[in-house]
Amino acid sequence: MRKNDIVFTLILSLSILVFLPYNFLESFQNTFLFNSKYWLLTSFLKFALLSTLGESLGLRLKKGVYNQKNFGLIPRAIVWGLLGIAIKIAFEIFAIGTPALLSHSFGIVNAVESMKNNSIFDAINVGLGGTRLLTAFCISAFLNLIFAPVFMTLHKITDMHIVENQGTIKGFFSPIKFYKIFPTLNWSVQWEFVFKRTIPFFWIPAHTITFLLAPQYRIAFAAFLGIILGLLLTIAAQKSRD
Template sequence: MDSYRLWVQAHPFLSAALQFAILGTLGEAVAASLRNRRPSLPCTFPQLLAKAIAWAVLGLVIKAGFVGMKGFTRALVDHHVLPAFLGAGFGWALALSTLTNVFFGPQMMLFHRVEDNLILRRRGFDGMAPALWTLLWFWIPAHTLTFSLPADYQVGLAALWSLALGIILGLRARN
C-alpha cells in the first residue's frame, strides 16, 4: 500500500486518470456481461478504447472536483454556514460527500453522458433520471466512506465504486 500511496502522491492526476480508465471501463464491461448473461462488451472495441479515454478524462475532472469541493466545504464550515461538528470526522465525510454529490455530481454525470453520446454517436439523455438517483442511494453513502479515508486513497476508492456500481446496475438489469 505504501508504494500505491507514494505513486498517487507523486502523480495525483495521472493516477486518477489511469485508475478511472481501468476501473470505469471494466465496470461497463462487467455490467454489459451481467446484462447479457455472457461475456460481452458494451460497444465495439474501438468505442471501448474511446470510453477508456473518456473515463480517464472523468478521473481528472473528479480529482479536481474532490479538491475543489473540500475547499468549498471547509469554507462553509469556517464561515459558520455549516455547523462546526461537520468540520471533522464522520460529520466532515458526510458533509463533503453530500455537498459533492449535490453540487458536483449532476454536472459530472451530464458531462459523462455527453462523452458517451459522442463516442457512441447517440443523442439525448435517456436514463439520466435513474443515474441521478444513484447520487442519493449510492454515491452519498459510498463517498461518505471514501472521504473518511486519507486523501491519498480517496480517488482510488471512487474509481472502485464506479466498478461496484457497474456490477450493481448490471445485476439489476438482469432481473
C-alpha cells in the same frame, strides 16, 4: 467459469492487489501510486482501468461478453481517465471548500480541523470523530448535488457519442454533437433513476465513506466505486429500453 471470466477476474484481482498494504508494494505505492506529485497521471489511470472494468462487467451481465464490436473499450477508458482527473479536482475543491463553509457560515467550528486529521480514526483519537463524520457527509452531499449531475450527464453524452461512432477511436475524436445528443437523452431515466435514486441512496453514502478515509486513498476508493457504477449503468440502460 469461462476463459474470459478467468482473465477478467485476474485483471480485477491484480488491480485490487496494488492498493493493498503489502510490504513488497510499499515502494511502488509511496513513490508513484499514492504520490501527490503524479496525481494527474494516477487519477487518469485509476479511473481508466477500474471504471472501464466496471462497464465491461456490466456488458458481461447484459450481453454475456466483456467486449464486443462497436463497444469502444479504448474510447471509454479515455473518457473515464479524463473524468477521473475531473473527479480528483472536484474532490479537492469540495474537501477544502465545504469545511470552510461549515465553519464560517454554519457554526461548525471544528469542521476544518477535523479534516486535517488523516482519517476518521485519527479524528476519533482527538475527539473530533463526530465532526469528521458530519463534515464528510456534507462534503459528499455538496459534491453529489452540485457536481455529480453535470458529471453524469456529460458521461452519458460521451457514451452516446462513442456508440454513434461505432466505438472507433477515430470517431471518438470527432466533434461531439451536443446539440443533437442532448435532446435525445432519456431524461426520465436520468432523473428518476440516476439522479433521484443513485445519488441520495448510493453516491452520497459511498462518498461520505470516501471522505472519512485518508486523502491518498480517496481517489482510489472512488475509482473502485466505478466498478459498481458499471452495474448501475447497466440497470439504467435496461430501464431506457423498457
